[in-house]
Amino acid sequence: QQPVQSPQAVILREGEDAVINCSSSKALYSVHWYRQKHGEAPVFLMILLKGGEQKGHEKISASFNEKKQQSSLYLTASQLSYSGTYFCGTESRAAGNKLTFGGGTRVLVKP
Amino acid sequence: ETGVTQSPTHLIKTRGQQVTLRCSSQSGHNTVSWYQQALGQGPQFIFQYYREEENGRGNFPPRFSGLQFPNYSSELNVNALELDDSALYLCASSFGGPVISPLHFGNGTRLTVT
Numbered sequence: 395q396q397p398v399q400s401p402q403a404v405i406l407r408e409g410e411d412a413v414i415n416c417s418s419s420k421a422l423y424s425v426h427w428y429r430q431k432h433g434e435a436p437v438f439l440m441i442l443l444k445g446g447e448q449k450g451h452e453k454i455s456a457s458f459n460e461k462k463q464q465s466s467l468y469l470t471a472s473q474l475s476y477s478g479t480y481f482c483g484t485e486s487r488a489a490g491n492k493l494t495f496g497g498g499t500r501v502l503v504k505p
Numbered sequence: 506e507t508g509v510t511q512s513p514t515h516l517i518k519t520r521g522q523q524v525t526l527r528c529s530s531q532s533g534h535n536t537v538s539w540y541q542q543a544l545g546q547g548p549q550f551i552f553q554y555y556r557e558e559e560n561g562r563g564n565f566p567p568r569f570s571g572l573q574f575p576n577y578s579s580e581l582n583v584n585a586l587e588l589d590d591s592a593l594y595l596c597a598s599s600f601g602g603p604v605i606s607p608l609h610f611g612n613g614t615r616l617t618v619t
Contacts (some may be wrong), residue, residue: 435595436608483549491553491555493538
């Protein structure tokens with residue numbers, strides 16, 4: 395069962411902030427975040443291990459709430475280069491050695 | 506550092522045919538995962554190979570099979586192609602361990618089944 399991402403799409407003006415959420419019905423061991431630009435391969439952004447740890451990549455950060463089985467990705471002061479589709483990938487003991495991806499959140503940053 | 510490369514980039518096949526897709530892992534990586542990505546959707550896990558052995562499989566029928574070679578390159582084979590098999594097939598390499606390490610994706614093979 396794949397994680398659920400929300401919102402499905404968001405349009406931002408350059409400099410605005412956005413939050414993307416990822417929820418799972420399974421107990422999670424880790425959460426990965428990837429960004430895929432049109433016609434390109436997904437690119438790794440960050441990994442979060444259980445413990446509510448926050449990580450950062452440029453002005454993109456994320457948190458992981460192990461108890462709620464949720465992760466959030468924060469796009470701060472968005473740049474045009476942040477446009478793309480963001481996927482969370484979850485790792486759980488129940489699912490074994492695989493990363494299960496959500497349906498994605500399309501982000502469009504306009505000038 | 507050599508990245509993940511996949512071949513071919515595009516492929517058109519007829520229903521019922523067989524296809525083989527290839528992937529060269531990033532140097533230093535010993536694990537390869539294959540994903541199917543339909544248009545507008547997230548990647549769906551097909552299977553994973555670790556040190557030449559299948560190490561996990563998603564909800565795909567047995568006509569999807571794979572191999573990993575001693576140099577950690579990999580193949581995905583699909584028999585008896587169906588129209589629904591049309592998708593982008595992504596290969597991702599990583600370093601196997603107790604926690605899934607970051608996946609490094611290739612640019613994919615776009616398969617069209619007519």
